Amino acid sequence: MKSTLPIRRLIPKWRPVATTINEPEAGSHKAPPNKVIRGDEAELERAIAQWRVERTPGFLGDVLAFSVHRALIPKILDVGAEARKLNAVMTTVQSSLINELNRTDGDGNLLPASALDMSIETHPFQQSIRRLRALLRSRPDNSLALLDMAQLQSAMGKSKAAERSIQTALSLAPNNRTVIRTAARYWVHTGNAELAHQMLRGHQRTPGDPWLMASEIAIADLIGAPSSFLSKGRRFLIDNKSFSNSHLTELSGAIAAEELKSGSIKKARHAQRIALLAPNDNMIAQAVENRQLFNIALEGAQVESALANSHEAQVLKAWLERKPDLAELHAKAWHGEEPFSSRPIQLLSTLYLFQGEYKQSEQWLAAGLVADPLDRGLQINLAFLKARAGQGGQMLAILRRLRTQHPKESEGYARAIEGLFEYAQGHFDVGDHMYGDAVRYFEQSKRLDLASYCRLFQALYALEFNHPQAQEIVKLAQSALKISSTPDSSLLIDIRSKPEFQSKLSNDDQGMRRMTQLVFDPVKNTLMVKDGLTAVGAKAVVIKGKDAF
Known part of the structure; x- marks a missing residue:
């Protein structure tokens, strides 16, 4: 049995700066409603014009600083070529940066499966890191470039270097919203969510900033602490009519989640509706995952536009609609945007596991565990693969770590994985006992959906390993699936083409x-x-x- 994704919250997304700069959160709330703030090409043109007058390294450095925006790199390269043709004065660092920009292909940070086992020196992120280092030597005060550097360092498992980059960015721009939210996301990623919450709760900017209030509410929920801004956020939505809907989307969404958790469904739907008037990529992904809970149809121009521009939302939507090819496509693109995150890798490894592509699944897990070695979901999936392959020693080592790090959340999965290992060894009586323990654990935890999911896996591998009572186990799974199910169960049944199992979940907007x-x-x-x-x-x-x- 493989892991399911943890509960999704409106924790700030950590995108490449060139992507974040296009989001409303990077701009002022005083801008016209729903105006997209982009990498300022006009500002670049002014910097180029100044360099053409002065032709000094200082003004050339101002031009090169715009290379953090990928879309502007071609124009910057034209200036670099012009500078060399004119024999204009430039520093060694600036010359090196121009060389790096000429070598880059302009693609995102997608980590292809064929590159997953590369060494640090030949890692596909190294080219982007070299470019950022050259930029930072030219402009060491570029806090946004430091955020991109930290993201790539984190994805490569260089946690100390990533933290230094984050801390430096904070010291350079302590009041910058993008820097603050990125730092909070980084600390959540590294298991220091309490530190993220402390910073947001105490920051002087938070009381007047809906983006920071939303982050504080979401992270408070994550760590089980009372939010300092939940009540203030409710009042903020009423009192601040000058803010456009695009600046209130995450705050409204965070409040909707809290209202839903408290049982105030009417208030929850009202807040969710406000959040969906102009959702960003983070909010629309949250809405896709929780659509059945709010019972609100995801339709309309703003919603559909947000869906089209969120790879995470597209993955979740494709997963619910049982479209594995689309799920794979968007999961890889999502990984390109957030290479440090375990969530897209967990989905990819699960998808390949469902499809029987076990080697490909393990390759992605290995890459994910470099960036996040303690991630529960990735470790569960890896333990599953080791159990199926009969590698008991490695399986037990992973399960020992899981039981130490996440005892309550991992125990049911661990027992099911042990059952799989026994099936692989032909010890069917012992395997039946372990699977039975796993099912009872989930039932006692009031997770009937996971109990049926466990029975489904038991039945599939009872058939694969020729269990003598496989048909009786199939009947147990069929009965469990009629009581409760999960989207994972539905997708697995479709991929394995097992019509004897039925898992009917509503995925359309009828009745909403x-x-x-x-x-x-x-x-x-x-x-x-x-x-x-x-x-x-x-x-x-x-x-x-x-x-x-």
């Missing part, structure tokens, strides 16, 4: 509430938009005087 409704008035011959959540299963278009709203 809509955020808006079109109302046609036949008397006035007008069509208007009616805002507000509708009743369950309401039509997209209604005729005034004929249909119920």
